[in-house]
Amino acid sequence: MENKINTLLYNFKEKNISAIHEKLANLGYVLVQKLVTELGKLKSEIMNFEWDVIVIDHDNNNSLIEEILDFMNDLNRKTNILIVSDKIDSELVQLAFKNSKNDIVSKTDNTQITLSLIRNYEKARATKQFDFTKKELLRNQHSLKEHYNFLNQVIESTENPIFYKGSGGIYLGCNEAFAKFIGLPKDKIIGKTVFDVSPKEHAQKYYEMDQAFFRNPVVQKYEYKVVHAEGFTMDVLFHKSPLKDEDGNVIGLLGHMFDVTNKQEIEKALKDSEQKYKMLVEKMQEGIGIVDLDETVVFSNEAFDKMFGCEPGEMLGQNLKDYIVEEDLPNVLKQTARKKENQTSIYKLDIIRKDKKKRTLIISSVPWKNSNNEIMGAIGLVIDITAQEFSTKQLHKKIKIEQSIITISSKFISVENFQSKLDEALQEIKNIIEAERYSVITIQNKKIKLISELFNENVDQNDVEFVEIPFDEFKYGLKLLEHFGFIFFDDISNLPDEAIAEKELFEKYSFFNFLGIPFYVGSEIAGIISIINIYDVNEWTIEDLSVLRTISDIIGHAFSRNKAEEKVKQLNLDLSVKNEELEQVVYVTSHDIRSPVVNILGFSDEMTKALNKLSDKIFIETNRIQNKDEIEYILKKDVPQILNFIKVSGQKIDKLLMALLKLSRLGRAAINKTNVDMNNLVKTVVNNFEYIIKQDNIHIQIEELKDCFTDKVAINQVFSNLIDNSIKYKSHERETQIKISCKEDDGNIIYIIEDNGIGIPEGEISKIFDVFYRIDPENQQGEGIGLSLIKKIIERLDGKISVGSKEGEGTKFFISLEKLRIY
Structure with missing residues (x-):
C-alpha cells in the first residue's frame, strides 16, 4: 500500500523534486505536491485544503517565515511545516520552533529533506489518528471506566512492557513497564511515534x-538488542498481533516485549500472560436478547438487563432505541435493514442506561425467524467492547461459540421438523468441540435410546449397531451424574472396577473418552448429549462444559415443548374425530327419525281422507242412526282437529330435523376461497x-x-340471511333503513350491516347465535337456525362475527374477513 504525502511547496526548486521523488519511492512513499510561488496563492491553498506537510524555501527571509507562521496560527492550522534553508542560524531556529511541529533541514541535503517529509507526514497522520482516538476515548470515558480499570489492572499486572498503536504508528496506550523501559511517563508516550520516544x-x-507488519498483518515475532532507559543492554523478543474492528479490518497492533536473555523466564512470562488472558475471557459476562423489527425487547437474560441498568425481566417490552445515543441511531437503523434482508451483523453501540450511565456494547445478531421462515426480528449476543482490546483471537472464538448457541436457540423457537433440528444442533456442537462422534440419546422407560448421531467427516462410522440398554445398569456413570451434573471419562482404559458396565459398552463401540451432559424435561432426566473421542481432550475446559450445559438446557426445553405440542396435536386429532362422529350421529339420527315422521304425516293425511269418505257414507239421508248428531260432531270436528294437531307437530319436527341436517351438511361442505368483488355480490343479494x-x-x-378473500357462495348466503333478518324484524313505527358499509382493521375487512328495526333486548343478545333461538317466535316464522348457520359459516371462513343492538332502536352485525390477496 502506497503512502501518499500531500505536500504544498513554496518557492521550492524544481531540480530537487525529482531526487526526492526517487528517495521517497524507495521507502514506499509517493510525493503528491503542488508548487506555488506567490504568498497570496500559498495562503489560499492553506485556507482551502488540509495538507500533510508544507515545505517553504527560507531564501534568507525570516520575515516571510514569521508572516506564514502567524497566518497558520491565526487559522489554528496544525499542519507540519518543513523549512529548507542554506543558512540555518539561531534567529531562524527560534522563529521556527515556536511550534514543536515545525522542522528545519539543509536545502542541499535531499536525504534529510526526504526523511523529514516522511517524519512530518507520519506525525500528521498520527495526529489525525490520535485526535480521533482521543475523541473516542473522551466520548466513551464514562461508560468504559469500569472496563478500562479492569483492562488496566490486567495489563499492569504483568512485568513485561505492553503497548498498542494505531495503524499510523501512533502509541494509543501502554503499561507502566513499557513507560519505565522507555524512560518517559505514559502521557509523554501516548500520541507519539517511535521517532519521538526512542533513540x-x-x-x-x-x-x-x-511497516512490514501493516503490509502483512499477521503475528510478528523478532528479537532485537536494545538499551534500557537505565542504560543496560538486553535482548528483547517483540511479539506483535493485529487489532481489528468489528468488520475484521486491521486498525492497529498490540505489542508485548519479553526479555529473552533467559529463555526460561520468557517461557514462564508467556505462560503467565496466556493464563491472564484466559482468566479475562472466562470472567466476561454476556447478555442475550431478542428484539422485534422495531427493536422492542421480547426476551432478555439477566446479564442483558443488568447491562441496561435494569432489574431481571425489566427490559421486556422496552424499545432499545430509547436507550441508544443519538449519534448511533443511523447505524441501528442500518442494522435493522440488514435483519430484514436475512443478514447477520456485528456492530458497536453506545447506550445510556436507566441510571443515566453510558455504556459501549458490541452486538452480534442473527435473524430471528418464525415457523414460516419469516423474519420477526433478531437474536443478539451482547458483550463488552473491552474484550476485543484484550485478545482478538479469544473474542472471535467466543463470538463463534455464542453464535452457535444463538443458532441452536433460534432453530428451536419452533419444534417443527424436530428431528432435523436435533441433527443441526449436533453440527453446531461439532463447530465448538472437535471430536469423532456426537449423539443425542434419550431415556425412555428407563432405557437408553439413540435418536440422533453425527460423525466427523474424517472418521469411518462404526458398524456396530446401537441397541437399547437399561439406563440403571450404569451405576458409576449415574453416581458421577448425581455428584457433578455431567459424565466425563478422559481415558476409558483408566476406569475403576466399579465402572465395568460402562467400560464394556465403550470398548464395544470403540470409545476412548466420553463426555455426557444431561438434559431434563421438568425435574426428570430426559436424555444426554454425548461427545465421544474428543481430539484435544486435555484442552477441554470448564467454558466448554458451560457451553454444552447451555445447549442441553435449550434441547431439554425443546423436548418439553415438542412433547407438549405432540400432546396438543393428539388432543386436536381426538377432538376432530369426536366432531366428525358427532356430525355423523346428528346426520344419521336426523335422517332416521325423519322417516317415521314422514309416515306420521302421510298416514294423518290418509286418515283425514278416510274419515271424510266414512262421513259421506254414514250421513246420507237414507241412513237412520241413533245419536247421529253426536257421532257427526266427533267425526267432523274432534277427530279432524286431533289429526290436524298431529300433522302440525309432525311438520314442526320435520322442519327441525331438516335444520339439523342442514347444519350437519355444512360441516362437510367444501370451502373454495378466492378474491370476491363485494360491491357486485351485495348488489346481487339486494336485487333478490x-x-x-x-x-x-x-x-x-x-x-x-x-x-375480500373468501368463499363467494358462502358469503352470499351470509349477507342474504342478515338482510332478510333486517327486513323480517323491521319496526312498524318508522320507515325501515338498512345501511351496508365496511372498514379496514389490522389486515382484515370488517363489513357492517346496520338497521333501525325492533332491536334485541340486552339480556337476549348472548343467545342469538344459539340453535333454534328466535327473537320474536310468536310473530315470526322459521326454525331459528339462521344466525347459528351464519356463525358456523363465518368460522369456517376463518372470520369473526359479532353483534351490537339496542331494543327499540336497531341492530348492527359486524363481519370480519381476510382482505383481498395480491398475487
Whole structure:
C-alpha cells in the first residue's frame, strides 16, 4: 500500500523534486505536491485544503517565515511545516520552533529533506489518528471506566512492557513497564511515534518492522538488542498481533516485549500472560436478547438487563432505541435493514442506561425467524467492547461459540421438523468441540435410546449397531451424574472396577473418552448429549462444559415443548374425530327419525281422507242412526282437529330435523376461497329482495365496499340471511333503513350491516347465535337456525362475527374477513 504525502511547496526548486521523488519511492512513499510561488496563492491553498506537510524555501527571509507562521496560527492550522534553508542560524531556529511541529533541514541535503517529509507526514497522520482516538476515548470515558480499570489492572499486572498503536504508528496506550523501559511517563508516550520516544538508531528499526507488519498483518515475532532507559543492554523478543474492528479490518497492533536473555523466564512470562488472558475471557459476562423489527425487547437474560441498568425481566417490552445515543441511531437503523434482508451483523453501540450511565456494547445478531421462515426480528449476543482490546483471537472464538448457541436457540423457537433440528444442533456442537462422534440419546422407560448421531467427516462410522440398554445398569456413570451434573471419562482404559458396565459398552463401540451432559424435561432426566473421542481432550475446559450445559438446557426445553405440542396435536386429532362422529350421529339420527315422521304425516293425511269418505257414507239421508248428531260432531270436528294437531307437530319436527341436517351438511361442505368483488355480490343479494323492498318502502344504502378473500357462495348466503333478518324484524313505527358499509382493521375487512328495526333486548343478545333461538317466535316464522348457520359459516371462513343492538332502536352485525390477496 502506497503512502501518499500531500505536500504544498513554496518557492521550492524544481531540480530537487525529482531526487526526492526517487528517495521517497524507495521507502514506499509517493510525493503528491503542488508548487506555488506567490504568498497570496500559498495562503489560499492553506485556507482551502488540509495538507500533510508544507515545505517553504527560507531564501534568507525570516520575515516571510514569521508572516506564514502567524497566518497558520491565526487559522489554528496544525499542519507540519518543513523549512529548507542554506543558512540555518539561531534567529531562524527560534522563529521556527515556536511550534514543536515545525522542522528545519539543509536545502542541499535531499536525504534529510526526504526523511523529514516522511517524519512530518507520519506525525500528521498520527495526529489525525490520535485526535480521533482521543475523541473516542473522551466520548466513551464514562461508560468504559469500569472496563478500562479492569483492562488496566490486567495489563499492569504483568512485568513485561505492553503497548498498542494505531495503524499510523501512533502509541494509543501502554503499561507502566513499557513507560519505565522507555524512560518517559505514559502521557509523554501516548500520541507519539517511535521517532519521538526512542533513540534514532532504534526508532528506524521499530518503524521498518511496523511497516512490514501493516503490509502483512499477521503475528510478528523478532528479537532485537536494545538499551534500557537505565542504560543496560538486553535482548528483547517483540511479539506483535493485529487489532481489528468489528468488520475484521486491521486498525492497529498490540505489542508485548519479553526479555529473552533467559529463555526460561520468557517461557514462564508467556505462560503467565496466556493464563491472564484466559482468566479475562472466562470472567466476561454476556447478555442475550431478542428484539422485534422495531427493536422492542421480547426476551432478555439477566446479564442483558443488568447491562441496561435494569432489574431481571425489566427490559421486556422496552424499545432499545430509547436507550441508544443519538449519534448511533443511523447505524441501528442500518442494522435493522440488514435483519430484514436475512443478514447477520456485528456492530458497536453506545447506550445510556436507566441510571443515566453510558455504556459501549458490541452486538452480534442473527435473524430471528418464525415457523414460516419469516423474519420477526433478531437474536443478539451482547458483550463488552473491552474484550476485543484484550485478545482478538479469544473474542472471535467466543463470538463463534455464542453464535452457535444463538443458532441452536433460534432453530428451536419452533419444534417443527424436530428431528432435523436435533441433527443441526449436533453440527453446531461439532463447530465448538472437535471430536469423532456426537449423539443425542434419550431415556425412555428407563432405557437408553439413540435418536440422533453425527460423525466427523474424517472418521469411518462404526458398524456396530446401537441397541437399547437399561439406563440403571450404569451405576458409576449415574453416581458421577448425581455428584457433578455431567459424565466425563478422559481415558476409558483408566476406569475403576466399579465402572465395568460402562467400560464394556465403550470398548464395544470403540470409545476412548466420553463426555455426557444431561438434559431434563421438568425435574426428570430426559436424555444426554454425548461427545465421544474428543481430539484435544486435555484442552477441554470448564467454558466448554458451560457451553454444552447451555445447549442441553435449550434441547431439554425443546423436548418439553415438542412433547407438549405432540400432546396438543393428539388432543386436536381426538377432538376432530369426536366432531366428525358427532356430525355423523346428528346426520344419521336426523335422517332416521325423519322417516317415521314422514309416515306420521302421510298416514294423518290418509286418515283425514278416510274419515271424510266414512262421513259421506254414514250421513246420507237414507241412513237412520241413533245419536247421529253426536257421532257427526266427533267425526267432523274432534277427530279432524286431533289429526290436524298431529300433522302440525309432525311438520314442526320435520322442519327441525331438516335444520339439523342442514347444519350437519355444512360441516362437510367444501370451502373454495378466492378474491370476491363485494360491491357486485351485495348488489346481487339486494336485487333478490327488490319486490318486498318496493312493497314495504324499505331504504337500503350501500357504501363503497372493499373486496375480500373468501368463499363467494358462502358469503352470499351470509349477507342474504342478515338482510332478510333486517327486513323480517323491521319496526312498524318508522320507515325501515338498512345501511351496508365496511372498514379496514389490522389486515382484515370488517363489513357492517346496520338497521333501525325492533332491536334485541340486552339480556337476549348472548343467545342469538344459539340453535333454534328466535327473537320474536310468536310473530315470526322459521326454525331459528339462521344466525347459528351464519356463525358456523363465518368460522369456517376463518372470520369473526359479532353483534351490537339496542331494543327499540336497531341492530348492527359486524363481519370480519381476510382482505383481498395480491398475487
